[in-house]
Amino acid sequence: MENRINLKDGLIKQNMVFMSGMLIAPVIACATTLAKSLALCFVFSVVSFAAILLCRLIPRTIVYTVRVTLYTVAAAVFYIPAAVLAGLIFGEQVITSAGVYLPILVTNSLILSKTETRFYLEPYGNMVKDVLMFIVGFDLACAVTGILRELLASGRIGGAEVPVLFTVPALETTFGGFLFVGIGAGLFRAVYNRRKKLAEEQAHDDEDSLAEYAEDMGEFLVGKHAKNEKIRIYKAAVGKAKNENELLEMEFLSNRDVLAAFEAIVSDGQEITAPAADQTGTAEDTAESGTDEKEDSENGMVP
Amino acid sequence: MEWFLNIISAALASIFVQNMVLERALGANVLLYASRKKEHVTGFAAAIAYVTTVSAPLVWLFDTLLGGSEYYRVIMPLLYVLTIAVIYILTLVVIWRFFPKLFKSLKRYVHLSVFNCSVIGALFLCSQQGKDIFAYLGYGLGTGIGFLLAAYLLYAASARLNSPLIPAAFRGYPIMIVYVGILSLALYAFTGYSTSAL
16 A cells, blocks of 8 residues: 555646646635735645645544545544644735635635545555645646636736736736636646656557567567566666666676576576565566556546 | 524624625635536525534634734634534534435535535634624624535526537636636625725
């Protein structure tokens, strides 16, 4: 389970604003200036982090109806110090102008949905990192939205005037926020999909290279192995190496060791493991590639 | 008669002029989820209307009794969440006891329709704009109807929004948000506008 979840998901792949749309109301309606965005980020970070860390400890033997209520109550309790601190840091004027969008953060989907569907499945240490990634992902999206909307709507950043050719005052409105976030989400996804496609093509090339190498090595194998089986055995043997060049650069694993590994597999009929130093990397790489499709489905609009 | 008019005018305001989703973006993520299926549209809207309307008198009571306190602003979410939680649990217990079939169909998504920013946001807006308990009730009721309107408009367009003619990166969530933005722009006309050119 530890390796099933990619801790970087919250930053990009499942970004709460641009990818999954889990928390968009405050960004659309309230992130119109840098100051308000930062206030939102601060309250969201404090409330979500503290509430999830606490809620993760609630035993799952308690029925969900009660558990989800406890999550919200915990968030509302943590909102009290968060709001007081936000008032001291950002000033009462900013907090007042943020209106209802700060207190509604107590019912955000990161606490109510992700705690159940994701954070409960992780070991506590990993979960803390994972939660932080989701929070940073939201904060970055919110801050960037606030900066750009303030700049485009009024020609200012953080209240300071910036020379711009034109302004679009409608971006301060709610419908302007909808359009901005919608277009931003489309562009964000376009960039993400492009990078993913390139990575897949690269992986495919590497796989072909591995296949050829495995075919060359095939003469040392007794019996007939399917191409994919050879690749699997080869990968297990070379551990972290993802392609031929990388393999050759690995000083501790000579070709002779690889061949010995192949022979061991064939004679024992068992899969061997990579050298100890590389096992972590291998496991993580395998877990990431193996769960891509499954975790793509989590990118849906889960409220 | 005046109380009735208060309820109606507050409800109309919260449906058209200050629509919870289209004018304030409250519950936008729930809207995207609810608009996937027709039964979700009505189910979510009914749940939101019920909770906001039933919570409204209690919220009015809190506001009247504690509104003058210096720290009321920071404890409001806790009081409102507790109000919603009590209503949520009591209602589920009643449904579970007397309508087990209904409970079975509701339990999968009822928490999503109750614990979301449209419900708690509606209660905050009641507090900000409601003058008396009838206005609170009107806002509560109007919130659910306003959500129904927005969700149905999105549901009706969902087939076209998933058309292959739309670029792949924009299909689904991004184009739905853009569409809701256009609806929001259309509803913006109800609030009126002025321009220096006229």
